[in-house]
Amino acid sequence: MGNLMRALEFSRAEIGRVLKGGDRALDATCGNGKDTLFLAGCVGPEGRVFAVDIQKRAVEETEKLLASHGLAGRVTVLQRSHEELLDFVPPPLQAAMFNLGYLPGGDHGVVTRPESTVKALEAVFSLLVPGGLVSVVAYSGHPGGQAEVEEVQEYLEGLEQGGHSVLHYRFINQANHPPQLFLIEKL
Amino acid sequence: MGNLMRALEFSRAEIGRVLKGGDRALDATCGNGKDTLFLAGCVGPEGRVFAVDIQKRAVEETEKLLASHGLAGRVTVLQRSHEELLDFVPPPLQAAMFNLGYLPGGDHGVVTRPESTVKALEAVFSLLVPGGLVSVVAYSGHPGGQAEVEEVQEYLEGLEQGGHSVLHYRFINQANHPPQLFLIEKL
Numbered sequence: 374m375g376n377l378m379r380a381l382e383f384s385r386a387e388i389g390r391v392l393k394g395g396d397r398a399l400d401a402t403c404g405n406g407k408d409t410l411f412l413a414g415c416v417g418p419e420g421r422v423f424a425v426d427i428q429k430r431a432v433e434e435t436e437k438l439l440a441s442h443g444l445a446g447r448v449t450v451l452q453r454s455h456e457e458l459l460d461f462v463p464p465p466l467q468a469a470m471f472n473l474g475y476l477p478g479g480d481h482g483v484v485t486r487p488e489s490t491v492k493a494l495e496a497v498f499s500l501l502v503p504g505g506l507v508s509v510v511a512y513s514g515h516p517g518g519q520a521e522v523e524e525v526q527e528y529l530e531g532l533e534q535g536g537h538s539v540l541h542y543r544f545i546n547q548a549n550h551p552p553q554l555f556l557i558e559k560l
Numbered sequence: 561m562g563n564l565m566r567a568l569e570f571s572r573a574e575i576g577r578v579l580k581g582g583d584r585a586l587d588a589t590c591g592n593g594k595d596t597l598f599l600a601g602c603v604g605p606e607g608r609v610f611a612v613d614i615q616k617r618a619v620e621e622t623e624k625l626l627a628s629h630g631l632a633g634r635v636t637v638l639q640r641s642h643e644e645l646l647d648f649v650p651p652p653l654q655a656a657m658f659n660l661g662y663l664p665g666g667d668h669g670v671v672t673r674p675e676s677t678v679k680a681l682e683a684v685f686s687l688l689v690p691g692g693l694v695s696v697v698a699y700s701g702h703p704g705g706q707a708e709v710e711e712v713q714e715y716l717e718g719l720e721q722g723g724h725s726v727l728h729y730r731f732i733n734q735a736n737h738p739p740q741l742f743l744i745e746k747l
């Protein structure tokens with residue numbers, strides 16, 4: 374695939390540029406825990422990461438991965454819907470990551486839905502500090518995926534430019550629906 | 561505008577990652593010479609840059625800018641149409657930059673046209689080494705600009721994915737038509 378950064382790779386590069394030791398970050402869809410592990414590394418021993426997933430299996434996988442890296446102590450893993458973020462994640466946040474679609478290796482019937490994704494994004498924006506960054510990696514290949522990408526994009530396009538800066542990063546000549554990235558900075 | 565890299569800034573960051581001392585690069589629309597100067601810095605004293613513009617004023621501005629930085633010796637500046645690139649730029653190239661639209665401060669009636677841009681892109685791809693990178697910064701705010709963006713995008717979307725990887729990088733919630741970037745890597 375060459376030297377240009379894939380969507381997931383670029384999201385981590387940019388989130389990693391923003392996060393400093395002692396910061397607070399959220400993995401809004403922890404899935405197999407890889408983004409949570411990345412965030413836990415970024416915020417260091419004085420930082421805190423919140424990792425959320427609606428599926429029990431995702432929470433267990435994430436806890437296992439963190440424990441195997443000795444990083445469980447800096448992460449709060451919660452089996453909750455990210456729609457209810459404000460009930461259990463206190464401000465401030467410096468960064469948040471979303472990975473839409475279904476859990477790899479899990480139940481493909483359990484997917485993120487645009488309504489709840491948009492609701493969770495609104496909640497995250499209210500927790501974010503100025504200069505804070507949110508990444509949304511979205512997939513259009515599974516049933517409902519393209520509609521979700523379009524609804525999320527429409528919502529993000531409508532954000533007032535004085536409040537947020539929204540970057541869309543995607544490869545446009547690939548046949549197999551590669552993931553695409555939205556990066557939102559709170560101004 | 562925050563911490564996320566603007567289109568032009570990101571194009572230079574990625575071109576700068578690819579170019580090494582001794583490489584050969586092309587500024588296909590040298591305009592005021594700023595990209596040419598950037599490329600001349602990247603390729604070092606052993607490298608070579610070709611800078612092309614159809615307008616006399618652009619060529620003069622570019623030569624002046626290079627001279628003021630003592631870098632004229634590593635750049636060939638040519639007042640030609642980039643449609644005829646193959647007549648005066650020999651292979652190989654490691655990178656090329658396009659900046660579409662009109663010359664800032666110049667005649668706004670003289671703009672790049674999609675047919676000649678696509679022809680120049682085809683020529684550049686034939687000169688590029690594998691791993692080489694082409695940036696196209698495109699503007700949709702001037703008359704004909706949006707049509708040019710769409711034609712260039714359609715051409716790039718049609719490139720076979722085994723031969724090139726095409727990234728589209730743009731801000732989607734800005735009112736004032738910010739420039740958008742296409743980055744093409746030859747595989």
